[in-house]
Amino acid sequence: MSWLDIGSLSDIPERGARIVKTAVGCVAVFRTAEDEVFATTDRCPHKGGPLSEGIVHGKSVTCPLHNWVFSLETGEAQGADDGHIRTYPVSVQDGRILMDVSDLSKLSAA
Template structure:
């Protein structure tokens, strides 16, 4: 894996998100708990809503446009909704968020 340092974890509020812009589009970084982060595509497959502006609850996010709920762990829609969002490997090391850029780099080439 090729880890990209995208900043300190404390710059993302608890139950909040931030966006990282890449050549392939925006990646949303979610912080549902003190030392836990997840990374997904920022775009809802239903109507393109910005998931980073959604409500983070547990290990899920609700799209701000039409209330579709997605698992931050798997990317799968929950409940009666169908679809999924892309997820990316991410971790926290020494208070810094590290995003796996190898898939992003591989898709660009």
């Protein structure tokens, strides 16, 4: 694994998100009410909605455009919707958020 320090846990509001810009697109980094951190692609597969602007509830995020709900743990769409978003491993150590960027290096830019 190739870990990159992407910021402090306090940089992300509770039940909110921040963006990490990469060569292959934006990654949304979410913080739950329980201070768990998850990272996913920022684009909803339905209409490309910015998931970082969605509503974080439990371990899920709801797309702000058409209310598709995704698991932050698995990336799977919940309910009747058929879809999936890419997830990335993250870790919090001493209040710092680390993201494994090894999968990002395997992707090609869009």
